[in-house]
Structures are given as C-alpha cells and as structure tokens.
Amino acid sequence: MKREDIIKGKENNFMEKYTHFPEGKYITIAVLREAQSECIFRTEGSGEGLNKERVSLGMENKVKDFRAIISKRKQCAVERRTGREYLRLNDLLFTTKDKSLCALNKNTPCGKCLDCKTNGYAVGDGGAQKSRMIYDNAYSILPFNMVTGVKTFNALYDNGTMRDEKGNASSSINEDEYIKPGTVFMDMITFKDVTFIEFIYGLSNVLRSKRYGAISSRIGKMNNTILKVAFSDCELFSNLELTQSVYDKLAVASEIEFPLETSKVKEYAKQSFEDLKKGVFGNVTELNEVELSTLLEYIKSVYQEDGEEKAADLFKEQSKQYGE
Numbered sequence: 001m002k003r004e005d006i007i008k009g010k011e012n013n014f015m016e017k018y019t020h021f022p023e024g025k026y027i028t029i030a031v032l033r034e035a036q037s038e039c040i041f042r043t044e045g046s047g048e049g050l051n052k053e054r055v056s057l058g059m060e061n062k063v064k065d066f067r068a069i070i071s072k073r074k075q076c077a078v079e080r081r082t083g084r085e086y087l088r089l090n091d092l093l094f095t096t097k098d099k100s101l102c103a104l105n106k107n108t109p110c111g112k113c114l115d116c117k118t119n120g121y122a123v124g125d126g127g128a129q130k131s132r133m134i135y136d137n138a139y140s141i142l143p144f145n146m147v148t149g150v151k152t153f154n155a156l157y158d159n160g161t162m163r164d165e166k167g168n169a170s171s172s173i174n175e176d177e178y179i180k181p182g183t184v185f186m187d188m189i190t191f192k193d194v195t196f197i198e199f200i201y202g203l204s205n206v207l208r209s210k211r212y213g214a215i216s217s218r219i220g221k222m223n224n225t226i227l228k229v230a231f232s233d234c235e236l237f238s239n240l241e242l243t244q245s246v247y248d249k250l251a252v253a254s255e256i257e258f259p260l261e262t263s264k265v266k267e268y269a270k271q272s273f274e275d276l277k278k279g280v281f282g283n284v285t286e287l288n289e290v291e292l293s294t295l296l297e298y299i300k301s302v303y304q305e306d307g308e309e310k311a312a313d314l315f316k317e318q319s320k321q322y323g324e
Contacts, residue, residue, distance in 0.1 A: 182259030
C-alpha cells in the first residue's frame with residue numbers, strides 16, 4: 001500500500017510542502033481515549049488531586065458537575081516523546097548551530113526535524129515555530145465522582161514491613177486519587193496546514209502512545225481509537241461540546257453507568273460529530289468508514305518490516321524538504 005492510494009482525490013486537503021504562510025487547511029481527528037489501567041492526571045508538584053473542571057454535563061442537560069480531564073500538555077508531551085523516540089532511533093533528530101543534538105529537556109531544539117516543524121519550538125535567539133498540532137483538554141464523559149477512586153499506600157522498609165529494625169512504625173501512609181480503568185475521555189486534535197507525511201507522523205504518534213500521566217512506568221495505560229477524520233477550512237467545535245453531546249445521548253438511552261459500553265460510546269460519538277458539524281460555518285468533509293480503515297492500515301504497514309513504504313523513509317523525505 002502506497003501513499004498515493006490514500007491521498008488520491010484528497011490532495012487539496014494537504015499542503016504540497018511546508019510553508020510559513022497559513023492557508024487554513026484543517027484536519028481534525030476525533031479520538032476516544034479509554035483507560036486500560038489506573039491513571040493519575042494531576043499538576044505535578046502542586047499538592048492537588050486529579051485535574052478536574054466543573055461544567056454542564058450535557059448540552060441539553062444543564063446540571064453542573066465536575067469532569068476529570070487529561071490536560072492538553074499531558075497528551076501532547078507523551079505523543080511528542082513517542083515520535084521523537086522513533087526519529088532518534090532512525091537518526092532523524094539533527095544538531096543545532098553549536099552542535100548540540102536536538103533535545104526538548106535541554107532547550108536545544110534543532111528547528112529542522114519533523115518534530116520541531118510539526119509540534120513547534122522556541123529558542124531565545126534562534127527563531128520559533130508555532131505548533132501545527134492543536135490540542136485541547138480531553139474530558140471524561142461521566143462525572144468525576146463516577147470515574148475516580150482513592151487508594152491508600154505506604155512505604156515499606158527494606159524488611160518488607162511497616163516497622164524498622166528497632167520496631168518503630170512507619171508514618172509514610174498516603175492517599176492518591178486515581179482514574180478508574182474503563183474511564184472514557186472524548187478528545188479532538190486539529191492539524192493545521194500540514195503535508196501528508198506530517199499528518200501521518202502526528203496521527204501515528206497518537207496511535208502508538210500507550211501510557212499517560214504520573215507513575216507511567218506502573219500505571220497510566222491508555223488505548224486511543226480514531227473515530228473520525230474530517231477536513232475543513234476552519235476549526236470545528238470543541239472537545240467539551242462533543243463530550244456533552246455524547247452524554248446527552250447516553251442519558252436519553254438511560255445508559256449513564258460505569259463502566260460505559262464502549263461500542264455505544266463510539267456510536268453516539270459519531271452521531272454527535274455529525275450533529276455538531278451542522279453548526280460549523282465552513283466546508284467540512286470526512287473520510288468514510290472504509291477510507292478511515294484503509295488509512296489506519298496504511299499507518300500500521302509503514303511501521304512494519306514488510307510494509308511497502310517505511311515510516312523512516314517517509315520522515316527522512318519530509319526532513320529533507322525543510323532544508324530546501
């Protein structure tokens with residue numbers, strides 16, 4: 001399977017090559033994020049509990065309640081690292097003027113790799129690139145108190161007990177709020193003025209990212225499912241509106257319970273996307289189910305050894321374009 005098979009008839013929705021001048025070509029992906037283990041999403045070092053916001057539960061249901069959220073930064077940081085790992089593996093991260101290798105945590109972005117150009121960067125005296133992947137907070141469909149729990153944990157001594165060698169009891173007992181496995185979040189990510197390869201890079205990072213939040217070496221397992229891919233000449237509706245619309249449909253069907261039936265959520269999310277699309281002041285087209293399935297199969301194939309096209313080759317091709 002080659003890119004020509006995927007892009008045929010949709011060439012105008014992508015940039016032919018990278019440019020500094022925006023043309024208003026938007027691509028929106030609707031993502032269902034489902035917790036596969038306990039997850040902790042909080043602001044590190046703040047001493048606070050899980051991130052949450054008080055909002056209306058639905059667009060029709062005006063009852064106010066808290067929803068758990070995955071902040072835009074928590075999403076972007078994970079998915080960006082996923083992409084950079086692959087670029088690093090294939091020698092597609094480049095050096096700066098002072099010969100430092102492109103790195104985010106050292107504030108030495110190279111400004112010419114696929115990640116810098118897609119997700120953006122800023123250097124005091126070395127220019128900047130605004131991100132062309134637009135994130136927003138992802139909201140839990142169900143209220144905060146339905147999808148969260150509290151666990152008590154303690155720090156054991158080396159002998160495996162709560163008492164030291166002198167018999168003194170440990171006082172290291174704490175509590176953590178957590179997101180329950182099975183919690184579903186609705187999310188949308190918008191690409192602006194990207195080439196086909198840049199789109200594949202960003203979308204594949206979402207699909208390949210599996211752990212989010214705090215203590216991700218032990219918990220934080222998440223599954224991301226792409227429900228919709230839409231092309232437009234303006235931004236669409238918000239994550240919150242999509243979440244509220246799904247909640248309304250669940251409420252009408254008397255299906256507000258934890259855990260939600262994922263197949264029903266997918267069905268209602270697609271219906272909600274279509275409903276909300278009618279209020280957009282712009283031209284919106286979508287991939288149909290077959291086209292979306294073909295796109296996802298293509299992405300899967302480029303990361304496999306027997307794929308007709310290879311992700312590393314595509315990303316190298318795109319990186320060369322930045323140097324032109």
